[in-house]
Amino acid sequence: MAAAQLSFHPPSSFSKPRTHPLTQNPLFQNSIQPSRPSLKPLVLKAVLSQNPSKPLTQDDPQTVPFKHCFTKSSDGFLYCEGLKVQDVMDSVEKRPFYLYSKPQITRNVEAYKEALEGLRSVIGYAIKANNNYKVLEHLRQLGCGAVLVSGNELRLALRAGFDPTRCIFNGNGKLLDDLVLAAQEGVFINVDSEFDLENIIGAARIAGKRVNVLLRINPDVDPQVHPYVSTGNKNSKFGIRNEKLQWFLDEVKKHPDELKLVGAHCHLGSTITKVDIFRDAAVLMVDYIDKIRAQGFEVNYLNIGGGLGIDYYHSGAVLPTPKDLINTVREVVLSRDLNLIIEPGRSLIANSCCLVNRVTGVKTNGTKNFIVIDGSMAELIRPSLYDAYQHIELVSPVPPEAEISTFDVVGPVCESADFLGKERELPTPPKGAGLVVHDAGAYCMSMASTYNLKMRPPEYWVEEDGSVSKIRHAETFEDHMRFFEGL
Numbered sequence: 335m336a337a338a339q340l341s342f343h344p345p346s347s348f349s350k351p352r353t354h355p356l357t358q359n360p361l362f363q364n365s366i367q368p369s370r371p372s373l374k375p376l377v378l379k380a381v382l383s384q385n386p387s388k389p390l391t392q393d394d395p396q397t398v399p400f401k402h403c404f405t406k407s408s409d410g411f412l413y414c415e416g417l418k419v420q421d422v423m424d425s426v427e428k429r430p431f432y433l434y435s436k437p438q439i440t441r442n443v444e445a446y447k448e449a450l451e452g453l454r455s456v457i458g459y460a461i462k463a464n465n466n467y468k469v470l471e472h473l474r475q476l477g478c479g480a481v482l483v484s485g486n487e488l489r490l491a492l493r494a495g496f497d498p499t500r501c502i503f504n505g506n507g508k509l510l511d512d513l514v515l516a517a518q519e520g521v522f523i524n525v526d527s528e529f530d531l532e533n534i535i536g537a538a539r540i541a542g543k544r545v546n547v548l549l550r551i552n553p554d555v556d557p558q559v560h561p562y563v564s565t566g567n568k569n570s571k572f573g574i575r576n577e578k579l580q581w582f583l584d585e586v587k588k589h590p591d592e593l594k595l596v597g598a599h600c601h602l603g604s605t606i607t608k609v610d611i612f613r614d615a616a617v618l619m620v621d622y623i624d625k626i627r628a629q630g631f632e633v634n635y636l637n638i639g640g641g642l643g644i645d646y647y648h649s650g651a652v653l654p655t656p657k658d659l660i661n662t663v664r665e666v667v668l669s670r671d672l673n674l675i676i677e678p679g680r681s682l683i684a685n686s687c688c689l690v691n692r693v694t695g696v697k698t699n700g701t702k703n704f705i706v707i708d709g710s711m712a713e714l715i716r717p718s719l720y721d722a723y724q725h726i727e728l729v730s731p732v733p734p735e736a737e738i739s740t741f742d743v744v745g746p747v748c749e750s751a752d753f754l755g756k757e758r759e760l761p762t763p764p765k766g767a768g769l770v771v772h773d774a775g776a777y778c779m780s781m782a783s784t785y786n787l788k789m790r791p792p793e794y795w796v797e798e799d800g801s802v803s804k805i806r807h808a809e810t811f812e813d814h815m816r817f818f819e820g821l
């Protein structure tokens with residue numbers, strides 16, 4: 335059986351490949367691919383009034399990559415890249431919506447590219463964080479590859495024009511049909527378990543392709559995060575433990591027509607704010623790579639996964655940047671002349687977006703005060719699911735006499751877990767006031783549901799020229815009824 339034929343693309347400035355045979359591998363060519371036939375662009379392009387005065391806290395976005403694109407002016411208006419969020423609210427349909435800054439996404443990618451200078455590297459954007467098609471196209475145009483966990487994420491990545499040979503297929507329960515598609519397309523596949531390897535071999539045979547595989551190692555490193563987003567400790571369902579490594583190497587040796595072992599992968603978890611944890615893992619991982627190389631395998635890829643946290647608290651605390659992350663593993667990577675793959679999701683997209691809601695009313699039950707908004711756990715589930723903190727503020731100034739109180743910010747969904755924030759000090763807002771939940775670009779819309787038939791919200795972004803475009807239509811009641819057509 336022939337080895338997977340990998341296409342060559344000229345490198346761009348994104349990653350500067352050194353002269354090395356491995357740079358012939360397209361995973362490390364950072365060209366902007368010509369689009370495959372793309373979906374029709376979504377309608378609407380409403381140019382809204384520009385704010386003439388620069389918001390007070392806004393720094394030069396070109397030089398401050400991790401500054402928030404959402405800033406408050408001294409007179410109490412929230413801006414997104416110089417646009418009043420209130421103006422956007424007044425111009426779009428009356429329902430919760432996600433509002434992104436496209437330039438912030440660009441700045442986030444640029445921060446990673448800069449951090450990766452001098453290394454052969456690929457940024458594999460974790461599509462699960464946000465699967466908006468327009469966002470994906472933008473990230474692909476900026477030079478990102480993609481990390482996938484389902485057949486549909488793979489299909490979406492292909493539609494959005496990602497080069498499949500710059501994509502990595504992860505997951506502990508990958509299905510055979512999806513693996514066949516991945517094998518046909520030349521996607522790199524991470525091996526998670528014995529049955530997964532068996533399925534990958536089967537998929538390679540069906541596709542008639544030799545598959546590039548990485549072993550997903552469980553290094554047993556504690557990422558010091560919420561247990562639900564911790565993935566690289568020994569009790570996790572993900573990855574291969576040390577004692578089983580030899581079995582996998584022996585299996586790969588037995589299947590040279592189907593498998594080419596090219597590297598090792600680990601993913602420790604998400605919301606990690608201590609970069610030493612990544613270095614500890616990288617040190618362990620190169621130890622694995624040494625062991626694997628000692629058996630004659632030419633493994634040259636180290637994939638350290640994603641997981642970098644962001645400043646959800648807006649507390650002004652100094653958190654590690656992509657540069658801090660990469661610098662902490664740089665020497666380890668160079669010491670073995672490895673190609674580095676990273677899989678960021680949250681740190682590429684979370685801070686570029688907020689969920690914009692309207693206040694339905696304010697109530698007190700005697701012991702607690704509540705701000706009830708039209709958004710809910712259906713649109714944004716992280717607070718309910720992980721007790722996660724996401725910063726909340728009003729978009730416009732309130733009358734000076736408005737009392738500041740401690741509120742739970744809750745939605746209308748019929749669950750006591752339906753809260754967006756607990757015990758927040760806020761001025762009592764009038765009915766209809768705009769209220770945003772920040773840092774909603776990652777794991778918010780992609781985890782939204784239609785519970786209580788709250789249909790999924792529309793998405794907009796502010797473009798580089800300050801105009802606003804709809805980048806996803808709102809889901810409607812009629813969309814729901816279509817599931818029952820013809821029954």
Ligand SMILES: Cc1ncc(COP(=O)(O)O)c(C=O)c1O
Nearest residue numbers: 460601604640641677678679680
């Ligand atoms: C295998 C893998 N890679 C990458 C990511 C992206 O992580 P994050 O969004 O924290 O960067 C995840 C999610 O935790 C993941 O499970």
Ligand SMILES: N[C@@H](CCCC[NH3+])C(=O)O
Nearest residue numbers: 462563565604716776777
């Ligand atoms: N959904 C999680 C992240 C999970 C990452 C996937 N392994 C969050 O919202 O923070």
